[in-house]
């Protein structure tokens with residue numbers, strides 16, 4: 001049935017391309033939905049789907065992971081390849097970075113070879129033009145034998161034309177099968193022969209394109225060989241023919257057959273580029289090159305990185321906390337103000353329903369509110385990190401850190417996982433960080449990266465730091481946070497070095513680092529990025545954190561202690577004293593009661609039980625309670641702290657912030673606070689991360705190992721800080 005206005009055709013489209021070619025930008029421009037748009041490969045491991053309308057068609061669009069090749073060496077390549085082969089989308093859009101045409105065409109050649117219905121989006125055309133690269137689009141289209149549409153994905157330019165081309169190709173995919181790649185007479189003959197055999201095999205016919213399968217077999221692709229072995233009607237015959245072809249090619253060229261094929265593809269890509277690209281007559285030093293000569297400098301690069309991160313922290317505190325620029329208050333002050341009003345509004349319940357009152361104010365407002373109070377700081381931090389990402393600076397950080405990482409037995413791509421986990425300050429999460437290790441080909445590199453990535457400062461650890469820093473280091477907040485950031489890298493690199501020497505030994509693999517051109521970030525991109533991450537944080541506070549806060553409250557509220565001895569003491573006091581003295585005494589008694597209650601509770605007993613060990617690091621029983629909560633999610637450390645301190649202190653001025661309460665508590669000191677910061681930074685990854693490590697490493701043993709070693713390491717570090725601090729006379 002021909003498409004009409006009333007019955008749109010439903011088509012499936014897949015977006016393929018090199019990392020950083022603009023796939024996700026194109027996906028967003030086509031589907032109108034917003035997803036993280038980053039500058040480093042490896043974030044788009046998971047598949048994303050959306051819908052695009054155009055030309056009377058509805059396209060279900062999938063954003064495939066970015067790859068340079070489809071050889072199925074890495075998880076991404078396998079995902080992308082299997083999708084095209086098995087799902088057989090109606091059209092594949094290959095996003096090609098016009099400014100790096102030759103390298104990008106290498107992937108296009110492989111998609112062409114798969115005989116998939118293809119449309120090339122010649123993206124970053126603006127960058128190419130700025131570099132005065134003159135690309136003949138029509139020529140390119142005719143050489144490849146597929147439609148080519150120039151686009152600027154991040155601005156949505158060219159998407160309409162692209163959809164039109166997609167609709168056209170999808171309308172008659174068989175007619176739009178691209179031209180075949182020629183490898184020269186000798187190879188083509190072997191390929192043709194093998195393909196002929198494959199097309200007559202009952203098990204393979206109709207399942208794979210014969211020519212593609214033949215090339216893959218000659219390329220010694222093990223995944224394909226396995227599939228042939230299990231699916232072919234006569235696997236022996238095909239194996240023998242493939243071996244014959246390989247042998248023939250290798251004797252003819254005196255080279256491995258896979259190199260012959262790879263060279264053929266490179267040759268094709270280079271040839272296409274020579275035909276349709278005119279370079280500027282005077283070699284152009286681009287703006288990106290000029291900036292890179294400074295930011296990627298051997299010595300200058302690391303110094304700039306350190307300055308950038310320090311600047312980031314300073315500005316975050318100024319904007320979120322110190323400057324009263326929002327109607328006379330700072331954003332943080334507004335948040336505190338809101339929660340004070342909220343707690344006050346519950347006070348009428350205290351007499352009528354003490355249990356409900358405690359659940360609401362101590363459990364929910366204390367727990368969730370404690371986490372929510374940091375939203376302004378987190379939001380500003382996320383916004384700054386989003387700007388860094390969108391400009392392309394994060395890719396430079398990876399480049400600068402690469403050299404350093406190698407010394408510690410990590411590899412270049414590890415940096416991506418670490419940055420995603422929060423390595424730039426506090427904008428990350430270890431769950432996608434662990435997933436980003438999929439880009440590492442070498443299993444051992446991957447494992448070590450997975451084990452150290454959770455040591456980075458993820459968004460959830462920030463509130464703990466911020467709360468303690470506000471309490472004990474109010475005048476030097478940014479500087480302390482900066483020290484914490486440095487420490488996280490030192491600890492992570494040290495841990496990697498030890499793990500590499502002691503637990504996971506093995507060779508390192510070399511790797512080419514990407515340096516995409518700098519971009520001026522778009523306001524919309526930064527806002528979407530910031531909003532997405534902040535919303536994820538808020539949503540977590542409203543769900544997981546809420547649930548566990550309530551559970552923790554129960555554990556802290558029950559079993560109840562007998563109130564009568566305290567009532568008796570109050571009665572005695574009332575008989576003997578009066579006026580202000582009486583008020584003070586009653587409050588002291590109530591405080592004793594609340595503390596006795598908390599100590600007697602399930603959580604209190606657990607916390608007290610750990611004191612013989614935890615005292616080495618200076619943690620009291622209340623701190624232990626909150627650290628137990630942190631095993632589930634790091635946000636809960638602050639939340640539970642809030643609950644433990646509000647339950648344990650019945651202050652008439654109960655709306656006092658947690659930071660103030662700790663700062664005035666004689667039990668606390670700067671040394672204790674810093675020891676706690678170190679422990680929270682390192683100890684056990686949260687539950688979600690553990691599950692991810694389990695899944696990604698394929699073994700529950702590694703998840704348990706990461707929890708055990710991190711907790712021990714964190715404790716050792718905290719003891720070191722605390723005992724060292726005491727020895728230097730810094731405590732109390």
Ligand code: GDP
Pocket residue numbers: 017018019020021022023024025026036037038039040041044066123124125126127151152153154155390391519
């Ligand atoms: P992906 O890794 O392929 O998904 O690439 P992204 O979509 O994340 O894009 C990488 C960067 O390139 C982002 O900062 C985009 O804003 C930017 N970008 C994407 N398309 C274009 C374009 O056509 N021109 C320019 N100048 N920048 C682009």
Ligand code: MG
Pocket residue numbers: 023024025037038044066
């Ligand atoms: Mg992407």
